[in-house]
Amino acid sequence: MEEIQNSLETKIKLVAREFLEKSKDKEIQIISHFDTDGISSASIIIRALKRLDKVFSIKIIKSLEEQFICDLPKEKLFIFLDLASGSLDYIANSELKDVFIIDHHEIIQKISENVHIINPELHNKQKISSSGLTYLFCKEIDPKNKELSKIAILGMIGDILEKDISKLNNDILNDGKIKKKRGLLLYPSTRPLNRTLEFSSKPYIPGITGDVEGVKELLKEIGLTPINGKYKSLIELNNEEMEKLVTAIMLRNPKAKHDEMIGNIFLINLFNKLEDARELSAMINACSRLGETNIAIQFCMEISKVKKKAESIHAKYKQFLISGLKFVSETKKIEGKGFVIINAKNIIKDTMIGTITSILSNSPLYEDGTIITAMAYYDGKIKISSRNVGRSGKNVREILNRIIEKIGGEVGGHEFAAGGIISRNKEKEFIDSLQKSFEVELVKI
Numbered sequence: 397m398e399e400i401q402n403s404l405e406t407k408i409k410l411v412a413r414e415f416l417e418k419s420k421d422k423e424i425q426i427i428s429h430f431d432t433d434g435i436s437s438a439s440i441i442i443r444a445l446k447r448l449d450k451v452f453s454i455k456i457i458k459s460l461e462e463q464f465i466c467d468l469p470k471e472k473l474f475i476f477l478d479l480a481s482g483s484l485d486y487i488a489n490s491e492l493k494d495v496f497i498i499d500h501h502e503i504i505q506k507i508s509e510n511v512h513i514i515n516p517e518l519h520n521k522q523k524i525s526s527s528g529l530t531y532l533f534c535k536e537i538d539p540k541n542k543e544l545s546k547i548a549i550l551g552m553i554g555d556i557l558e559k560d561i562s563k564l565n566n567d568i569l570n571d572g573k574i575k576k577k578r579g580l581l582l583y584p585s586t587r588p589l590n591r592t593l594e595f596s597s598k599p600y601i602p603g604i605t606g607d608v609e610g611v612k613e614l615l616k617e618i619g620l621t622p623i624n625g626k627y628k629s630l631i632e633l634n635n636e637e638m639e640k641l642v643t644a645i646m647l648r649n650p651k652a653k654h655d656e657m658i659g660n661i662f663l664i665n666l667f668n669k670l671e672d673a674r675e676l677s678a679m680i681n682a683c684s685r686l687g688e689t690n691i692a693i694q695f696c697m698e699i700s701k702v703k704k705k706a707e708s709i710h711a712k713y714k715q716f717l718i719s720g721l722k723f724v725s726e727t728k729k730i731e732g733k734g735f736v737i738i739n740a741k742n743i744i745k746d747t748m749i750g751t752i753t754s755i756l757s758n759s760p761l762y763e764d765g766t767i768i769t770a771m772a773y774y775d776g777k778i779k780i781s782s783r784n785v786g787r788s789g790k791n792v793r794e795i796l797n798r799i800i801e802k803i804g805g806e807v808g809g810h811e812f813a814a815g816g817i818i819s820r821n822k823e824k825e826f827i828d829s830l831q832k833s834f835e836v837e838l839v840k841i
């Protein structure tokens with residue numbers, strides 16, 4: 397009942413107090429998710445624990461699997477970041493003693509007594525990233541941690557929670573004195589426009605993304621020419637140029653809505669340079685998804701020796717994204733009314749399949765209401781990502797849950813974006829069950 401009565405803010409205070417008490421003589425193990433939000437959360441807590449002079453170690457993982465939880469040493473104090481809300485049963489059966497969870501994913505299982513959890517799903521469901529929650533938790537522990545607010549903004553942007561800024565997010569922006577500028581939401585807004593357009597995956601612009609000739613044509617059409625061999629950046633455009641650019645993009649992407657294309661560009665000072673927060677967030681994501689989690693964390697912590705390496709990993713990642721999208725456009729898919737299933741097998745990395753599925757769901761390629769499910773191999777397993785195009789109607793976490801509950805595996809996520817893992821030998825069974833579930837639904841209608 398405590399969960400219902402307390403506000404999220406009160407709960408953060410209580411959990412912070414509990415943490416300071418329980419962590420007095422214990423070694424701490426941080427376990428965080430490998431996306432931008434998880435990496436930002438981990439970077440924030442590392443800085444806060446260093447300030448407290450605590451002994452801790454850290455693990456960054458793609459997903460929390462049952463065996464992993466069973467194998468954890470029982471005597472440590474655990475802090476799970478940006479994950480574990482979907483693994484409460486495993487934790488309950490694991491005999492772990494002190495467990496802290498800071499997360500924002502849906503909760504459908506019972507919370508054991510030894511689990512101290514900060515999750516807005518238990519309160520007013522305010523949209524806030526795990527890094528935002530971790531920041532508020534660390535600020536509660538020591539107000540000096542206020543300096544970490546800019547890292548929380550990177551996580552917020554990583555999870556695309558910046559469009560509808562809730563009160564808590566707004567407080568975090570104010571804490572960091574983050575510069576906002578209204579403009580077209582293409583990033584990096586600080587670099588030459590031709591490159592920004594060519595590598596634009598959010599949004600994916602047909603005929604422009606990955607198409608150098610298409611980009612040249614568009615820029616010519618709106619009357620922009622390079623000055624000394626270099627195009628202006630987005631934040632350097634005047635109002636008229638900006639409007640022309642928006643119109644030209646909308647013509648190529650009929651699903652794009654003017655209001656949705658314009659929004660806040662956040663400029664953050666990192667490595668003593670004002671950068672587009674979306675670009676920084678994408679950089680962290682790229683490093684982590686290509687297996688360089690240490691670089692991602694050090695980048696967040698402004699350790700300058702990793703900057704160049706992070707930039708080159710990001711460039712490689714963008715090339716992978718473009719070739720992944722090309723593969724999807726050319727490959728044979730399983731399609732029916734309201735659904736599409738893409739089996740990328742070994743062609744797309746398991747760590748990139750979620751991003752590709754998100755890009756497709758935001759592109760004009762599929763109608764609102766379509767459920768896109770993509771699959772990619774890793775080890776002996778298959779990573780699954782599902783998205784609901786247009787974010788209305790069916791709950792994709794429930795769809796995946798119904799099937800994976802029967803065939804075995806992991807599921808988690810949100811109403812409109814969920815993921816899962818199954819064993820490789822369940823590939824056909826999964827595809828058949830998923831396809832059948834959509835077709836049965838259609839008969840019901």
Ligand code: C5P
Nearest residue numbers: 459750781806807808809813814815816
């Ligand atoms: O992996 P993918 O990007 O498809 O995941 C979509 C959402 O579901 C993310 O928020 C991710 O953190 C969550 N998820 C989860 N547990 C899983 C897989 C995904 O909570 N096993």
